[in-house]
Amino acid sequence: MTASETLVATGNRAHSHGPGSPVPLQARSERPTSYDVADFPVPNGREEEWRFTPVKALKALFADEPGTEIPKVDASGPDGVVIETVAADSLKVGRPQDRTAAVAWTHAAEAVAVRIPVEAELTEPVHVNVAGLGARGFSHLIVDAGRHSRAIVIIDHTGAGELGSNVEIVVGDGADLRVVSIQQGDHESIHLAQHDALVGRDAKLHHVVVTLGGKVVRVNTNVRYAGPGGDADLVGVYFAESGQHHEHRLFVDHEATHCKSNVLYKGALAGDNARSVWIGDVLIRAAAEGTDTFELNRNLVLTDGARADSVPNLEIETGEIEGAGHASATGRFDDEQLFYLQARGIPEDAARRLVVSGFFNDIIGKIGVPEVAEHLHEVIEEKLARTAELSTSAKAVIGQ
Amino acid sequence: MATLEIRDLHVSVDTENGPKEILRGVDLTIAGGQTHAIMGPNGSGKSTLAYSIAGHPKYNITSGTVTLDGEDVLDMAVDERARAGLFLAMQYPVEVPGVSVANFLRTAKTAIDGEAPKLRTWVKDVNTALADLEMDPEFAQRNVNEGFSGGEKKRHEIVQLELLNPKIAILDETDSGLDIDALKVVSTGVNRFAEQGDKGVLLITHYTRILRYIKPDFVHVFVDGRVAEEGGPELADELEANGYERFLKAAAK
Ligand SMILES: Nc1ncnc2c1ncn2[C@@H]1O[C@H](COP(=O)(O)OP(=O)(O)O)[C@@H](O)[C@H]1O
Ligand SMILES: [Mg+2]
Numbered sequence: 001m002t003a004s005e006t007l008v009a010t011g012n013r014a015h016s017h018g019p020g021s022p023v024p025l026q027a028r029s030e031r032p033t034s035y036d037v038a039d040f041p042v043p044n045g046r047e048e049e050w051r052f053t054p055v056k057a058l059k060a061l062f063a064d065e066p067g068t069e070i071p072k073v074d075a076s077g078p079d080g081v082v083i084e085t086v087a088a089d090s091l092k093v094g095r096p097q098d099r100t101a102a103v104a105w106t107h108a109a110e111a112v113a114v115r116i117p118v119e120a121e122l123t124e125p126v127h128v129n130v131a132g133l134g135a136r137g138f139s140h141l142i143v144d145a146g147r148h149s150r151a152i153v154i155i156d157h158t159g160a161g162e163l164g165s166n167v168e169i170v171v172g173d174g175a176d177l178r179v180v181s182i183q184q185g186d187h188e189s190i191h192l193a194q195h196d197a198l199v200g201r202d203a204k205l206h207h208v209v210v211t212l213g214g215k216v217v218r219v220n221t222n223v224r225y226a227g228p229g230g231d232a233d234l235v236g237v238y239f240a241e242s243g244q245h246h247e248h249r250l251f252v253d254h255e256a257t258h259c260k261s262n263v264l265y266k267g268a269l270a271g272d273n274a275r276s277v278w279i280g281d282v283l284i285r286a287a288a289e290g291t292d293t294f295e296l297n298r299n300l301v302l303t304d305g306a307r308a309d310s311v312p313n314l315e316i317e318t319g320e321i322e323g324a325g326h327a328s329a330t331g332r333f334d335d336e337q338l339f340y341l342q343a344r345g346i347p348e349d350a351a352r353r354l355v356v357s358g359f360f361n362d363i364i365g366k367i368g369v370p371e372v373a374e375h376l377h378e379v380i381e382e383k384l385a386r387t388a389e390l391s392t393s394a395k396a397v398i399g400q
Numbered sequence: 401m402a403t404l405e406i407r408d409l410h411v412s413v414d415t416e417n418g419p420k421e422i423l424r425g426v427d428l429t430i431a432g433g434q435t436h437a438i439m440g441p442n443g444s445g446k447s448t449l450a451y452s453i454a455g456h457p458k459y460n461i462t463s464g465t466v467t468l469d470g471e472d473v474l475d476m477a478v479d480e481r482a483r484a485g486l487f488l489a490m491q492y493p494v495e496v497p498g499v500s501v502a503n504f505l506r507t508a509k510t511a512i513d514g515e516a517p518k519l520r521t522w523v524k525d526v527n528t529a530l531a532d533l534e535m536d537p538e539f540a541q542r543n544v545n546e547g548f549s550g551g552e553k554k555r556h557e558i559v560q561l562e563l564l565n566p567k568i569a570i571l572d573e574t575d576s577g578l579d580i581d582a583l584k585v586v587s588t589g590v591n592r593f594a595e596q597g598d599k600g601v602l603l604i605t606h607y608t609r610i611l612r613y614i615k616p617d618f619v620h621v622f623v624d625g626r627v628a629e630e631g632g633p634e635l636a637d638e639l640e641a642n643g644y645e646r647f648l649k650a651a652a653k
Contacts, residue, residue: 335457340494343454344508344560345482354507358498358543 028251028281028315033095037064037106040099049098052277052309054245057216060136061100061164061192066107069135071163073112077126081151082115088140094168094196097220097251101194104138104164111140111168114153118146118172125152125369132159132189139165143179147172147200152369153179157193158213160186169197171205173227178206180372184213184379187243194220199259201227208367209265211238211246212379218247225256228290234263235366236278237376239383240306242271242390249279250295254288263295266363268356268380269306270387278328280312284321292322299330300359302352302387349388356384401432401598402469402485402567404453409464411445411452419460422448424625426464428602430568435594435601437611437636440622441644446604447491449622450572454488455481468568483512485567489557489574496544501556502526504544505563512564529559532592534585550577558589568600569593575610587613608640623651 031049032039042062043050055062075083088111096102114126130139143153149172157163163185171177185191191214199205203226211217223232238246252261267276278297299308312326334355341351360380367373411423422445430436440446452459453466455478466473468484476484496504505526510516517525527537533555545553554574561569571590575583591614594601603614611633619635620627621644628647629635 334494336494337496339456339478340490340496341504341508342478343482343488343490344504344564345479345511346507347479347511348477350507350511351479354499354504355496358496361498 028283028313029253029285031097033097034102035089035096035105037099037102040102043099049249052279053218053247054216057190058100058192060162061103061190064103064106067135067137069133069137069161071137071139071159072131072133073128073139074131075112075114075126075128077114078122078124080117080120080122081126082117083126084113084115085110086113086142087111091142091144091168091170093170093198094166094194096166097194097222100164100192101166101220104140104166104192104194107164108138108140108166111142113142113144116145116149116151116175116177119148120146120151121149122151125154128153128155130155130157130163130165132157132161132163132185132191134160136162137164139163141165141167142170143167143177144170145172145175145177148174150176151178153177154369154372155179155181157181157183157185157191160189162190163192165191165193167193167195169195169205169207171197171199171203171230173200174202175200176204178208178368180208180210180367180369181219182372183209183211183217183219185217186213187215189214190216192216192218194222196222197224197232199223199225199230199232202229203231205230205232206368207232207234208369208372209236209248210367210372210376211236211248212376212383214246215243216245216247218249220249220251222251222253223261224253225259228257228259230256231260232262233366234261235363236265236267237360237363237367238265238267238276239380240267240269240274240276241383241386243273245275245277247277249281251281252283252293254282254284254291254293257288258290259288260291261293261295264363264366265297266299266360267308268300268302268359269308270302270383271390272305274306276308278308278310280326282314282324282326284314284316284318284324286317289318289320290322291324293324295326297328298359300333300356301330302333302356303390352388353381353384356380402600403432404430404486404568404600404602405465405467406453407465409449409452409466410462411448411459412462413448413458413460421462422625423452426626428620428627430600430602432567432598432600434618435603435614435616436618436620437603437605437616438620438622439605439608439636439639441648442606444622445625446622447572448625450488450491450570450604453481453486453570454478479511482566487561487564487566487569489554489561489569489571491572491576493545493553493557495546497546499544500541501544502540505540505560508560508564525563529562532562533559533589535559551579551582554578554586555582558586561593562589565593567598568602570602570604572604573606575605575607583610584613590614608636611636621647623647
């Protein structure tokens, strides 16, 4: 890839960003949270947390009004899991960080809770499907993994319309929880989500975000630690085509000691106005000694007219850490790789597919759920086939 | 037997100051069963010739022809040229992250042959080819050229040469950056390929060292974008003794 990569601050000392790195307007820890919609003015697009987002398309989800539909939520899982409906504010691990999360919190009357009992080890994934029916609706999910449990929960967002959602995740002490959230609504759908995870003592969270569909998708993921020794692996894959906006925001708040976080997000973009935004905020508070964190975002721009923004941000308030670093790279499709493969007889479209699947290869390996990995493979193939048509028709125009 | 014919080939590249001519009328015929060495100083246009034959998009063919058994090579896409029987071992092989050598080799073999190789014999063939080039079998699981040393990249090119078994092989400074042991291993691989009898080899090199292990039938001295002089192996001996000076002076006139 013709990418420049910057690796900042690896090692056990605090660092200051050199000139050129973005200075946060406001320290991440000071950004307000509230359950009250009135505390968040309607965004105009100039706010730090909205400046990359097409706010004009989001009016319906800014309005402090009940939904015009209730999205269809189907949840099922193997023996041992408990699925129930509870009051939306029964847990409050989530704390809305922006207007749409507060609106969704207020107007989703109830939450669907998936509970994995203490020490339960689920043999099969729990499946939750949230389907938008074409209007404006809100959903609220709670995933509560008991102490020393092991489970996989797959949340599949499909359908049409405008969806505002909150997902609250609790990983009990010593538990191992994998949450996979797939965003694959119709091409005109809009989905704004906030995920809040609280990782227990010596617990492990694998949080996987797969964004494929939608006109505007924005997933804002926040991780906090309830005790020392917690470990969060945050993985994301996205592929934005013409007219799609895929935005992923992460905030990992290290306050407990000896916790780890590892963020890896990769995205491809193809087509006019394909757009991706990745914001990775990691805060290591003064008390968080022994923290080990790394975050990486890579983007592969396959055609002209697509744009990827990537903003890693590390705030370190203590020198006593194991390691902290971030890297971000956005590269165009590498013609030399294409030439090399073609020079071995591989036709151009197959060579392109090989390069792109190579780009995603490591991250697909980290999804940890074969059915999702396979599905992702298929959708990437479909998207690449459309991209190939794009470039063939572009060539045909040039060749006229 | 295959014949690659290059006639009056002119090639330019686009630069900030407009097109720059690099090849200025190259004539060369490589028939099956022959090994040709092209020797020339840095910047004389050797890689440009190799890439132009393979079809790299950076190079613009402004005039001349390249044919393989009478078929117009310049009219073919890069992958068609490879499937027609041309192979270029690159001076700087490219890394392809996330794509394993095994997957790459199988995909290439399938494309060249028009059908997937038989699974059982194929795995054996790959392991044999790796072993012949003294590469560990675990290279099959590594990503293409990623993290390979310079020498490993060059050996990997020859592994591909042996597995894909083209009609004509163009080797662009495969010897550069190799220590003497690696040079011997690579030369043995090229000789094994050539000894099939009907294969053509165009060996591009800057140094005479590799010609101790690979015996060319013809030597072409390449200076300033064209063949300045050609002859038999004795020409290489002269270069070994006197360097390129005589040819550079002649070209400067
Ligand atoms: N993109 C380019 N712009 C300008 N000059 C180029 C470009 N590519 C190659 N050249 C020039 O073409 C000449 C031949 O290069 P090359 O074919 O690589 O030579 P060799 O392989 O014999 O060392 C060199 O002088 C080189 O600088
Ligand atoms: Mg060269």
